[in-house]
Amino acid sequence: MSEIKVEGLTKIFGKRPKQGLKLLDEGKTKDEILEETGLTVGVNKADFEVDQGEIFVIMGLSGSGKSTLVRLLNRLIEPTGGKVWLNDEDLAAMDDKQLREVRRKKMGMVFQKFGLFPFRTILDNVVYGLEVQGISEEDRMQKAQNALELVGLKGYENQYPDQLSGGMQQRVGLARALANDPPILLMDEAFSALDPLIRKDMQDELLDLQTKMQKTIIFITHDLDEALRIGDRITIMKDGAIVQVGTPEEILTNPANDYVERFVEDVDRSKVYTVKNIMVRPETVNLEKDGPRVALQRMRDADISSIYVTNKNRELEGICHAAEVSAAVKEDAKDLRPLLHTEVPTVDEETPVHDVFDMVSTSNVPIAVVDENNRLRGIVIRSKVLAALSGKEVNLDA
Template identity: 75%
Template sequence: MAKIEVRNLTKVFGKRPKPALDMLKEKKSKDEILEKTGLTVGVNRATFDVNEGEVFVIMGLSGSGKSTLVRLLNRLIDPTDGQIQIEGDDLAKMDDNALREVRRKHMSMVFQKFGLFPFRTILQNVEYGLEVQGIAKEERREKAMKSLALVGLQGYEDQFPDQLSGGMQQRVGLARALANDPDVLLMDEAFSALDPLIRKDMQDELLDLQSSMQKTIIFITHDLDEALRIGDRIMIMKDGAVVQIGSPEDILMHPADDYVRRFVEDVDRSKVYTAENIMTRPETVNMEKEGTRVALQRMRKADISSIYVVNRTRQLQGIIHAGDIAEAVNRDESDITPYVQKDVPTCRLDTPMHDLFNLSSTSHVPIAVLGENDKLAGIVIRSKILAALSGEEVNTSE
């Protein structure tokens, strides 16, 4: 379900933007418009939805329009054209009073620069937005303390910002944004100023918080690894325009153009792909209704030396090998049960590809991928892992 619906959202910087708007409709580029009109296109007819409870990452290089876009979403910058619908209300058309109410109660923002007041305690910094709203002292203290506890800063409420590390200061900024319990959290390069290790800790912190809060989060970054790590979906921008929207796997597996392809070419795919992305359809035999001859015929037809054994509900029972079954057929045996080997390497649908390496390297048979109730969902063969690592498009229809 869409929490935010954005349609043809456009920002042109400069007076009298109509010539630029007309040129955008004619598919003219940002550079052409600047050259002919002197106007700068910040965002070019962006259209997308953000689902309730998802982490929606907007990314791109410097000048791509991502930070301008997030400021349009809460009207820190007024749009030139287009719609920003939040649960049916168009922010682009709201008057100042209605917009102020949305910002106070439904939407909060976390900036790259922490923006803490140096002469206020941590508690007073977190309380600030609630104080502006006129909330009573006891109530705002209670909400601020709860917010600090969420980000792991209980006990630091009487400290001052300069007594905290950079990562801790960013947690204060996050706590301040969470204090009024917003529906939507906007995060503009929130972790970019942090050291790499602290940045990873903050990403983990955000994911842990999101698992319990289920906020709608729009996260701006220029770092693809960060986008892949935290995003449910990613939107890539270039020159103010939306280039591609998709899940991390979609972006890696099916880049829309050379621009996106250059973005993803150096990504460690083993940390992003899962077993579900690279598994193939397995050949199976049902031990409750099919015997040795059916199993042998199926293996010969598929030109495979082993086949997976399931029951009527497709739960994995093990694997049988062609040599054993051929001997059983020669002895006129029909029951495959005595030949089922249960020692089969298994994983889950969401097992990361880098966790499959050891399993694959030590096993003579493909890895069985199990879904709900241990049903056999697919198999992972070594060549698929290698193909995915090399950047080849993964075809799971085989």
């Protein structure tokens, strides 16, 4: 279900912006409009929807229009044209009072610059927005304490900003936005000012928080690795226009044009693809009805040296090897149980391909992919892992 819907959203900076709109309608480019009129196209007819509870990343190089776009979503910048719908409410039609309510209760914002008051304690910084709303002292203190605990800063309430690291200060900014418990978070280059290691920690923190909060998050970044790491879907912008919207896998494997292709050419695909994109259907036997002869025949037909064994519910029981099964057939054995090896390597579908490198390089059998109920979903073989690195043979419909 869409929580935000954007239709033809446009921002043109300069005098007589409507003239710029007319030129955009005529197909003029950003550079042509600037040369002809002196007007700057900040955002050019953006169309997209953001689903409830997803992390929607907007990315692009400096000057691409991404920060302008996020400020159009809460009308910190007034649009020149187009619509922004928030749960079927038209933000453009709202008066100042309604807009303030949206910013206070429905949309929180976290900026690249932490914007903390240096002479207020951490607790007082988080409380500030609630003070402005006139919320009672008891309620705002409780909300602020809860937000600080959520971001891992319990115990730091009485510290001051200059006593905290950059990453901790950014957590304070996040806590301040969360204190109102808004359903939507806008994060503009929120981690860009942090050192690389702290930045990665904050990305992990955000993903962990999202499992608890299930907010709708619009995250602005110029860093493709960051976008691929945290985004459920990604929008790539160039010259104020949206070039492509897609999942990380779609962006990597099906770039919309040469610009996107150049963007992604140096990405480590193994950190983006998950096991579900490379797993294959396994050959199996049923422990409760199949014996050694059936198992051996299936291994011969599939030209494999081992076979996974499941029960009638398709729950993984273990694996059998051809040499042992062949010996059992010669002895006229009827039961697979004595041949079953129950210690097998397993992963789930969401495991990054990068994380199975060591497993496939050291394991003598394919890696079993199981769900939360231990049902066998597929297997990972070494050749598929290698193919994923080259961007080939990736199943996006898995």
